[in-house]
Amino acid sequence: MPRLTGDRLWADGWSVVWFALGYAVLQQVGLALLLEPTNFAMWWPASGLALAVLIMNPRRRWPQLVAVIVAVNLAGNLVEGALPRIAVAFALSNAIGPLLGALLVLAFLGRVPRPDDGRDVVVLMGLGAGVAPLAGSLIVASALTINFSQVTFVGTFVNYWSSDFAGAVVMAPAVLALGPWRVRAPRRSRLEMVLAVSAPGLVAAVVFSLNMTQVTGLHFFILAALLWPAMRFGITQSALSLVPAALAVSIGTYLGRGPFATNIDVPANAGRVTQVFIAVLGIVALIVSVVPTAQRRVAMARTARVRQQAELRRSEKLHQLSSALAGATSLSEVAGIIAARAAAPVRAVAAELAVVSDSETLVAQGLGAPTSVVPLLEPVANGAEAALGRVIRTDEAVEVLPDEIGPGSSAGYRRAIHPIHDSHGAVLGALGFYWDHADEAPGERQLVQVIVDLAGQSLDRAKRTEREHALAETLQMGLLPSMLPDHPQLAAAARYLPGTEGLLVGGDWYDMVRLADGGVLIVVGDVAGHGEEAAITMGRLRTVVQADAEMSTAQLFDRLNRVCVHGGDLATALAVRMDPWTGRAEVVSAGHPPAVVAPSGGSPYFLDVPPNGPLGVNGQATFRSVEVEVPLGSLLVLYTDGLVERRTESIDKGLDRLLDSVAMAAVDCPEDPSVVADRIVGAVLSPVRADDVALFVCALHDHSDELSVRMPAEPPSVPIIRQHLRHWMQRQQVNEEQTFDLLVAAGEAVANAAMHAYPAGMCGMVELTASRRGDRIELVVIDNGSWRPPRQDAGGRGLKILRTLGPVQIVSRPDGTTVTITFDLNTRTGAIA
Amino acid sequence: MNSLADVAVSDHDASVLVEVAGEIDLTNARQISTTILSAARADATTVVVDLTQVAYLDSAGIRLLYRSATALADRRQLLVLVVPPESRLRNLLEMTGVLEAMTVVSDAASGLASP
Numbered sequence: 001m002p003r004l005t006g007d008r009l010w011a012d013g014w015s016v017v018w019f020a021l022g023y024a025v026l027q028q029v030g031l032a033l034l035l036e037p038t039n040f041a042m043w044w045p046a047s048g049l050a051l052a053v054l055i056m057n058p059r060r061r062w063p064q065l066v067a068v069i070v071a072v073n074l075a076g077n078l079v080e081g082a083l084p085r086i087a088v089a090f091a092l093s094n095a096i097g098p099l100l101g102a103l104l105v106l107a108f109l110g111r112v113p114r115p116d117d118g119r120d121v122v123v124l125m126g127l128g129a130g131v132a133p134l135a136g137s138l139i140v141a142s143a144l145t146i147n148f149s150q151v152t153f154v155g156t157f158v159n160y161w162s163s164d165f166a167g168a169v170v171m172a173p174a175v176l177a178l179g180p181w182r183v184r185a186p187r188r189s190r191l192e193m194v195l196a197v198s199a200p201g202l203v204a205a206v207v208f209s210l211n212m213t214q215v216t217g218l219h220f221f222i223l224a225a226l227l228w229p230a231m232r233f234g235i236t237q238s239a240l241s242l243v244p245a246a247l248a249v250s251i252g253t254y255l256g257r258g259p260f261a262t263n264i265d266v267p268a269n270a271g272r273v274t275q276v277f278i279a280v281l282g283i284v285a286l287i288v289s290v291v292p293t294a295q296r297r298v299a300m301a302r303t304a305r306v307r308q309q310a311e312l313r314r315s316e317k318l319h320q321l322s323s324a325l326a327g328a329t330s331l332s333e334v335a336g337i338i339a340a341r342a343a344a345p346v347r348a349v350a351a352e353l354a355v356v357s358d359s360e361t362l363v364a365q366g367l368g369a370p371t372s373v374v375p376l377l378e379p380v381a382n383g384a385e386a387a388l389g390r391v392i393r394t395d396e397a398v399e400v401l402p403d404e405i406g407p408g409s410s411a412g413y414r415r416a417i418h419p420i421h422d423s424h425g426a427v428l429g430a431l432g433f434y435w436d437h438a439d440e441a442p443g444e445r446q447l448v449q450v451i452v453d454l455a456g457q458s459l460d461r462a463k464r465t466e467r468e469h470a471l472a473e474t475l476q477m478g479l480l481p482s483m484l485p486d487h488p489q490l491a492a493a494a495r496y497l498p499g500t501e502g503l504l505v506g507g508d509w510y511d512m513v514r515l516a517d518g519g520v521l522i523v524v525g526d527v528a529g530h531g532e533e534a535a536i537t538m539g540r541l542r543t544v545v546q547a548d549a550e551m552s553t554a555q556l557f558d559r560l561n562r563v564c565v566h567g568g569d570l571a572t573a574l575a576v577r578m579d580p581w582t583g584r585a586e587v588v589s590a591g592h593p594p595a596v597v598a599p600s601g602g603s604p605y606f607l608d609v610p611p612n613g614p615l616g617v618n619g620q621a622t623f624r625s626v627e628v629e630v631p632l633g634s635l636l637v638l639y640t641d642g643l644v645e646r647r648t649e650s651i652d653k654g655l656d657r658l659l660d661s662v663a664m665a666a667v668d669c670p671e672d673p674s675v676v677a678d679r680i681v682g683a684v685l686s687p688v689r690a691d692d693v694a695l696f697v698c699a700l701h702d703h704s705d706e707l708s709v710r711m712p713a714e715p716p717s718v719p720i721i722r723q724h725l726r727h728w729m730q731r732q733q734v735n736e737e738q739t740f741d742l743l744v745a746a747g748e749a750v751a752n753a754a755m756h757a758y759p760a761g762m763c764g765m766v767e768l769t770a771s772r773r774g775d776r777i778e779l780v781v782i783d784n785g786s787w788r789p790p791r792q793d794a795g796g797r798g799l800k801i802l803r804t805l806g807p808v809q810i811v812s813r814p815d816g817t818t819v820t821i822t823f824d825l826n827t828r829t830g831a832i833a
Numbered sequence: 834m835n836s837l838a839d840v841a842v843s844d845h846d847a848s849v850l851v852e853v854a855g856e857i858d859l860t861n862a863r864q865i866s867t868t869i870l871s872a873a874r875a876d877a878t879t880v881v882v883d884l885t886q887v888a889y890l891d892s893a894g895i896r897l898l899y900r901s902a903t904a905l906a907d908r909r910q911l912l913v914l915v916v917p918p919e920s921r922l923r924n925l926l927e928m929t930g931v932l933e934a935m936t937v938v939s940d941a942a943s944g945l946a947s948p
Contacts, residue, residue, distance in 0.1 A: 715859050716860060718859060719837055740888075740921040744889070747891045748892055751893065754859070797895060797929060798891070801891065801892050801925065801928070
């Protein structure tokens with residue numbers, strides 16, 4: 001953009017001195033070129049300088065400038081030997097002309113004339129160079145006419161006016177071109193600019209150095225040469241090119257050369273032609289150059305607008321990046337967003353991110369613009385992981401230019417990798433940008449830094465959140481059963497999923513307790529609220545369930561209720577106390593969503609239970625339970641409301657979805673509760689949830705005459721396996737004597753496996769299978785270890801006992817031992833013989 | 834998990850009565866043995882171990898009984914077992930030689946009365 005004020009150029013006292021010097025030089029040029037004998041001035045360049053400088057300067061400086069003009073004129077004329085009053089007349093004339101010109105131009109335009117506005121240029125030439133000198137010429141013509149009788153008023157008046165006009169038309173634009181008219185030239189070579197600016201002057205020098213006997217049209221070549229700076233560059237270069245051209249023309253004529261010197265015998269004639277020609281040169285140069293200059297201004301404005309729009313789009317992309325990051329919580333989500341969206345704001349084709357996690361380095365890659373160059377990315381990206389790693393290790397940004405990337409890389413490819421820091425300055429990872437163009441856009445560097453900082457903040461936050469989440473989950477898991485007890489007649493699996501939003505530890509829990517009568521108690525509960533309070537209450541409730549599992553469910557819920565009332569907590573819970581061998585169950589609910597039963601081959605349904613209020617509302621509340629029968633072979637599903645509730649829909653929809661998912665899972669994999677649980681979670685659970693979720697799935701085996709228990713081959717398993725066998729034999733209606741004998745036999749075999757099958761520190765499994773065919777009972781105990789040679793007092797006695805109880809077959813394989821005990825209920829009356 | 838066996842100790846003049854109820858196996862035999870030995874006061878001459886309420890006993894239990902008897906004998910104390918005639922343990926104890934090797938009575942009263 002042109003500078004519209006000369007303030008800076010003329011800011012200090014020196015500027016006045018420079019003006020005085022410049023004015024004096026131009027005055028001497030003008031005086032030196034006066035044509036003898038009438039002192040005819042072909043042009044008066046000093047008037048152009050004065051006009052331009054006055055226009056460029058604020059009015060408060062005008063008195064100084066006018067004083068300079070007056071002083072230099074007085075001095076110059078007095079030195080030349082002019083009469084004092086004539087010198088005063090010249091000084092006044094030369095001061096009033098430019099002063100009036102500047103006043104008129106500024107008054108008419110209201111601004112410093114612009115180089116790219118044709119009207120401004122015409123006003124400058126018309127009012128500034130044309131009208132204003134009339135006043136000065138009037139003064140000079142009057143003074144000279146009064147003092148010298150041979151001088152004619154009109155001739156002198158016209159002569160002075162036209163020399164001022166020519167001087168102003170040539171010099172004023174040239175001076176403005178050094179200041180406010182300095183328009184940025186289009187991108188062309190500097191050499192061409194120098195040639196273009198000097199071309200009119202050179203042509204003029206050639207034409208006006210020739211000796212001519214008649215007028216030729218050669219001087220029109222100067223006009224042609226003027227088109228070069230005017231059309232190829234603009235008003236600045238055009239105005240500058242005028243000065244040497246005008247000088248060459250006037251000097252040539254002065255020396256009696258060139259086309260106009262043919263009538264030098266009458267100097268005024270040659271002078272007038274020269275005056276007109278110089279003025280024409282000025283007018284042509286300005287008029288011709290103002291159009292391309294204006295076009296360039298429009299083009300530049302458009303470029304600026306385009307750039308501004310691009311910047312807006314970029315900042316919009318940046319905004320999209322930052323708002324996407326604000327919504328992301330998990331580390332992988334944040335990393336994915338950065339990789340996918342970091343490239344666009346800086347017009348890179350791809351971004352790549354490496355994040356140092358607690359245990360590993362995660363790498364995410366993304367293309368900035370889907371339309372670009374996937375194949376181009378590959379070779380660079382392959383080596384890039386190493387480059388990212390290096391930046392992480394050294395904590396120093398790396399920028400690689402196209403020629404450094406090496407073979408296989410595309411020309412114009414450029415990349416920059418920056419370390420990402422957290423708020424404490426520790427390195428979190430590295431972010432790489434890949435450009436398919438070599439040129440760095442203005443402001444790109446700052447924008448890259450902004451994005452890297454943004455990535456740092458987001459990753460830092462995500463890592464903290466994830467760590468807190470993991471901690472909360474660990475805490476919760478610590479409060480939940482690490483293992484569900486085994487039961488030969490059912491398989492169970494449970495899931496606990498913390499909420500994904502907000503905090504963190506919830507109050508959802510589940511538990512399963514094996515009962516003395518061979519049954520099980522399954523409880524799922526939900527303590528209201530989150531955080532440690534809820535977790536502590538949940539721990540208390542679980543303790544009560546463990547301690548009072550043998551009670552009836554109604555009594556158990558009385559206890560739980562009292563714990564909640566006492567602690568001021570509110571909770572819901574559902575308990576199923578069930579005999580897995582028959583499916584008979586006692587169910588109680590305290591404000592809890594209903595359990596689902598999916599019978600084998602039938603549609604799933606909700607278990608109807610008498611409605612009770614939640615735990616913790618009323619210390620006097622009683623809890624009614626109901627007897628139901630869960631068909632053997634069914635799936636039983638207990639859960640907390642977080643599974644089925646979504647903020648945006650009614651709970652009925654969630655319950656329907658749950659029934660559907662249970663139905664599907666029951667058909668696909670009724671045997672494996674773990675798979676069923678995962679299926680339900682996958683189908684029903686909202687990926688974004690404020691609440692935590694507990695889910696308990698129990699697959700009740702079909703009734704069968706066979707018992708199969710598989711447990712770790714460790715002493716604590718032994719009494720449990722015996723207990724299952726005892727319950728099984730009760731159902732087989734084996735009498736007490738025979739039960740005792742069989743228990744001892746099985747107990748010895750299982751104990752042997754637990755004690756001796758596996759070397760210390762190695763954990764294997766032991767399995768007991770009991771089956772009945774008619775009156776024959778067969779017990780099989782299998783382990784995968786190797787019995788050590790029984791010691792005389794211990795294993796020896798056990799084996800001996802075992803052998804006396806019935807036909808025992810012990811088969812030792814390389815990979816384990818199988819003990820088979822067959823027992824005939826008819827022939828054996830229970831007596832060990 | 835409820836403990837397999839409950840052990841109650843009571844003093845009766847020169848005797849100590851140890852009543853065991855529940856199951857005795859490899860998981861609790863050592864603990865019951867310790868209980869019996871520590872219950873035997875130095876001035877007691879007899880330690881009566883009542884097995885009436887024992888529902889299960891296997892080789893680990895047999896070993897416990899032999900070990901306890903041997904340890905008590907070293908301290909000049911006598912181990913008396915109470916096994917009712919109708920007890921399901923009887924066959925097992927007989928087969929493993931316990932009935933022969935140890936003093937076995939039918940009820941606690943006669944055990945406490947024995948010298």
